[in-house]
Amino acid sequence: MTNTESIPFDYSPITERPKITWPGGARVAAYVGLNIEHFLVGRPSTSIWPGAANLVPDALNHGWRDYGVRVGIWRTIESLDRHGIRASALLNSDVAEHYPQIIKAGLERNWAWLAHGRTNSILHTDMGLDEERDVLTDIVDTIRAATGQQPRGWMGPGLTETFNTPSLLAELGLDYVLDWTNDDQPYRLNVPGMLSVPYSVELNDLILFGRGLTGPDFLQMVKDQYEQLRDDSEHSGRVMALALHPFVIGQPFRHKYLDQALEYLAAQPDVWLTTSDEIAEHYLRADSQVRPS
Structure with missing residues (x-):
């Protein structure tokens, strides 16, 4: 394998693709990307x-982040349960050691488990090929041991990759990444068997509330996002990703707006509320049928 130092996909306008049809005739496939992260005390990380x-x-910033795994995620889980939504858990592998109760809660709810690096205090960059292979192998092995499931998807800490990451992930049996947030549909990467599945840095609580938006703003944006994607999907299905961080959306004064947003999504007659794993699986199966052999 060589480092080609090029992005792993080609340009493809959304107007020139085969039609995507979601199960049950749904127009929008929607999933909740629940970031479950471990942060190192002595290293600068996401800060308020x-x-x-x-x-x-x-103490200030670490305590803010730590609220998510101690309190915020449990509030978020209650809301997901209330509306019958399975999370796509974007999991730092260090979570398995430090917060086993969260792993247990996710297993009880049949969450999808994605690899999300070791810790969000260290970005997935500046590694040679062999070092990255070892790091990724350890991450995947740790998540598999903790959950009993082989992760299928990857999102790097801070959505970071190297040029070799997709190929190394394919070697390890993964089949999609979320890092390239450039589309409303899945698409194939230039790595055999690997997809990009839509994720969002816009409909993302960490970004939105960091810009000073309020809970009501968040709720309206969820509705606006869904309505536009539903309209866009008249001729081909779309994907809506809702990116959540428990230390942000799990704050008490924001929680009711998340609950209302999930209630809204669950009530839509043309939504497929699912996981990123199931979106990737459905797309791969359907796409393989329309591609020439």
Whole structure:
């Protein structure tokens, strides 16, 4: 394998593709990407106040992040359960060691488990081929051991990859990535067997609330996103990804707006509420039938 130093996909306008049909005649396939992350105490990471990020310990920012796994995720799980929605769990492999109760809760709910690096304190960059193969193997093996399931999807910490990541993931038995947030439909990468599945850095609580938007703003954006994708899907299905971080959306004053957003999605007659795994599986199966042998 060589590092080609090029993006792993070709240009494909959405107007020139075979029609996508979702199960049951649904027009929009929607999933919740639930980020379940572990952060290192002594390393700068996602921060609510960057001015303290280089302190060791950084009690302010680390405590803000830690709220997610201690409190916020349990509030979010209650809402997902209430509306019958399975999460697509974007899982740092270090979570298996530090928060086994969350793994247990996800297994009880049949979540889809995606590999999301080791920790969100370290981006997935600046590795040689052999080092990256070892790192990815450890991540995948750790998640498989903790969940009893082979992860099928990958999202890098901070949506990071190297040029070799898709090919190495394919070697390990994965078949899609979420890092390239450039489409409303799945598409094949230039790596045999590998897909890009839509994810969102726009309909993403970490980004939205970091810009000062409010809970009502979030709820309206979920509705607007769905309605436009439903309209776009008149001739071919679309994907809606809702990206959540429990230390953000799990805050008490935001939670009711998440619950209302999930209630809205669950009530739509033309939605397929599913997981990123099932979207990838359905697309691969259907696409293989229309491609020439």
